[in-house]
Amino acid sequence: AETGICFIPQPGETLVDSGLTADMYSRGSQRLSGKLGHFSDDYAHMNAEYGALVLDAFLLAANE
Secondary structure, eight states: OTTOOOOOOOOGGGBOTTSSBOGGGTTTOBOSSSSOBOOTTOOSOOOHHHHHHHHHHHHHHHTO
């Protein structure tokens, strides 16, 4: 909020034609506490590769 950022859209390269997140970004997601992974049918949590793309988008927006 201090930087004026209200919403950062999901990086386009993570989406498939249907508008959903590509399944490759949910594979191998891990819980923040410990090394336990999420179940294979968990589509609400994303992996580190997805997180890196979102962080890049955030940092780009914060520097604009």
